Amino acid sequence: MLSNRQHIVKRSIARHLPVDNLSRKPPDLTHDADFPPPPPMPTLARMTPQPNPEAGAAVKAADRDHVFHSWSAQELIDPLAVAGAEGSYFWDYDGRRYLDFSSGLVYTNVGYQHPKIVAAIQEQAAKMTTFAPAFAIEARSEAARLIAERTPGDLDKIFFTNGGADAVEHAIRMARLHTGRPKVLSAYRSYHGGTQQAVNITGDPRRWASDSGSAGVVHFWAPYLYRSRFYAETEEQECARALEHLETTIRFEGPSTVAAIILETIPGTAGIMVPPPGYLAGVREICDRHGIVFVLDEVMAGFGRTGEWFAADLFDVTPDLLTFAKGVNSGYVPLGGVAISGAIAETFGKRPYPGGLTYSGHPLACAAAVATINVMAEEGVVENAARLGADVVGPELRALAERHPSVGEVRGTGMFWALELVRDRETREPLVPYNAAGEANAPMAAFAAAAKKGGLWPFVNMNRTHVVPPCNISEAELKEGLALLDAALSVADEHTR
Numbered sequence: 001m002l003s004n005r006q007h008i009v010k011r012s013i014a015r016h017l018p019v020d021n022l023s024r025k026p027p028d029l030t031h032d033a034d035f036p037p038p039p040p041m042p043t044l045a046r047m048t049p050q051p052n053p054e055a056g057a058a059v060k061a062a063d064r065d066h067v068f069h070s071w072s073a074q075e076l077i078d079p080l081a082v083a084g085a086e087g088s089y090f091w092d093y094d095g096r097r098y099l100d101f102s103s104g105l106v107y108t109n110v111g112y113q114h115p116k117i118v119a120a121i122q123e124q125a126a127k128m129t130t131f132a133p134a135f136a137i138e139a140r141s142e143a144a145r146l147i148a149e150r151t152p153g154d155l156d157k158i159f160f161t162n163g164g165a166d167a168v169e170h171a172i173r174m175a176r177l178h179t180g181r182p183k184v185l186s187a188y189r190s191y192h193g194g195t196q197q198a199v200n201i202t203g204d205p206r207r208w209a210s211d212s213g214s215a216g217v218v219h220f221w222a223p224y225l226y227r228s229r230f231y232a233e234t235e236e237q238e239c240a241r242a243l244e245h246l247e248t249t250i251r252f253e254g255p256s257t258v259a260a261i262i263l264e265t266i267p268g269t270a271g272i273m274v275p276p277p278g279y280l281a282g283v284r285e286i287c288d289r290h291g292i293v294f295v296l297d298e299v300m301a302g303f304g305r306t307g308e309w310f311a312a313d314l315f316d317v318t319p320d321l322l323t324f325a326k327g328v329n330s331g332y333v334p335l336g337g338v339a340i341s342g343a344i345a346e347t348f349g350k351r352p353y354p355g356g357l358t359y360s361g362h363p364l365a366c367a368a369a370v371a372t373i374n375v376m377a378e379e380g381v382v383e384n385a386a387r388l389g390a391d392v393v394g395p396e397l398r399a400l401a402e403r404h405p406s407v408g409e410v411r412g413t414g415m416f417w418a419l420e421l422v423r424d425r426e427t428r429e430p431l432v433p434y435n436a437a438g439e440a441n442a443p444m445a446a447f448a449a450a451a452k453k454g455g456l457w458p459f460v461n462m463n464r465t466h467v468v469p470p471c472n473i474s475e476a477e478l479k480e481g482l483a484l485l486d487a488a489l490s491v492a493d494e495h496t497r
């Protein structure tokens with residue numbers, strides 16, 4: 001383990017020193033990293049979409065004929081044909097532009113088509129497009145080094161995967177082999193990926209159809225004061241009771257059967273429930289006491305999303321394994337991974353790790369990660385997310401809650417916010433029932449349609465909309481989006497009592 005002091009030094013390097021080791025450029029220290037200049041605004045000329053409805057119709061027709069989409073009844077969907085994207089915007093073939101408040105699937109942390117990342121991918125393609133995972137490759141080595149430099153504590157070895165779900169699969173495999181124990185504890189109201197083990201760990205309805213019933217997973221309740229399972233009225237009560245519930249669950253499952261506890265540091269798709277102070281430290285302590293591996297899933301919350309490089313930094317907690325994907329390279333080329341502690345890496349020092357992927361640490365994906373991390377450091381993207389979250393998004397969403405009866409709760413940090421929409425603020429009845437579809441989901445569908453009509457692409461899940469734009473969004477763009485959200489919420493208000 002690193003000492004606290006080493007940990008602080010490592011994190012201060014991560015936060016404040018722009019790193020550009022591939023090109024060996026000296027760091028740009030011309031601006032104060034605490035008050036970075038706003039990221040450059042894309043020029044309007046480059047962003048003016050050129051309408052081409054015929055091309056759009058062809059794209060759409062081939063999609064409808066041949067593309068089988070995720071999580072969907074294929075005949076009931078109507079995917080938008082997208083012609084282009086830049087920065088925080090994308091546009092369709094009719095020339096209609098949308099401000100993307102969803103960052104794709106919460107992964108374009110530095111927006112679309114960042115020129116430095118596109119150039120890095122092009123350069124890597126020209127130099128070495130691909131190479132097998134058993135070799136030491138410059139882009140792979142450098143990506144691992146830059147990531148390890150930023151992860152908390154002694155999470156200094158990086159196993160690369162193709163995305164988030166397989167990162168979770170491997171983290172769980174490592175935990176089981178390290179402890180020799182079978183079970184995994186994970187939270188209801190969580191998402192950990194769509195592959196077989198990851199979806200069985202997931203605590204939302206997407207698991208149900210694939211629940212093997214024998215995946216060795218036990219679900220428990222994590223803190224969520226607004227809809228407390230513990231009859232809590234304060235954060236302190238929620239924290240203490242959630243920890244007591246977890247401890248009891250472990251006691252009754254048998255501590256010697258539990259390999260890992262996996263949590264999203266801040267649950268993302270499930271509702272951005274920022275854990276109360278002390279909760280994650282409490283889970284850490286429980287894991288230590290019972291010899292359980294603590295896995296934090298930062299696939300969505302990592303790489304600047306919360307206004308820190310990793311959400312774990314907000315709580316000063318170091319897990320034994322940390323999964324990442326998405327923001328690591330703004331999703332430009334598929335990449336994920338597991339950051340591994342010294343003790344777990346040691347388990348596989350002399351004994352082979354029984355797992356691998358053809359594309360583990362793919363050079364194109366790793367070159368994109370190197371460029372993304374350097375861009376984030378040079379352009380103060382993490383600081384931008386923290387500042388705009390605290391100064392703009394938080395206050396403006398709370399002001400929206402004052403005006404709109406449909407807003408039950410506002411919660412979040414950085415560029416990671418949720419509005420919980422309700423029919424009735426007193427009873428907290430959700431605007432649509434849990435897991436609603438079709439007619440039952442009509443109020444949320446009407447809200448989303450109104451936002452899109454206004455030019456805002458929202459993230460919508462169940463009775464929530466999440467404000468999760470790129471972490472390098474400008475203040476002006478953010479305010480434009482919040483004004484469009486304000487207008488769309490009037491449609492949600494029509495469904496309140």
Ligand SMILES: Cc1ncc(COP(=O)(O)O)c(C=O)c1O
Pocket residue numbers: 105163164165166168191192193194264268269297298299300301325326336
């Ligand atoms: C917290 C978390 N873990 C895992 C995943 C799965 O990642 P992927 O879709 O890249 O497999 C996601 C995806 O949204 C996620 O949010």
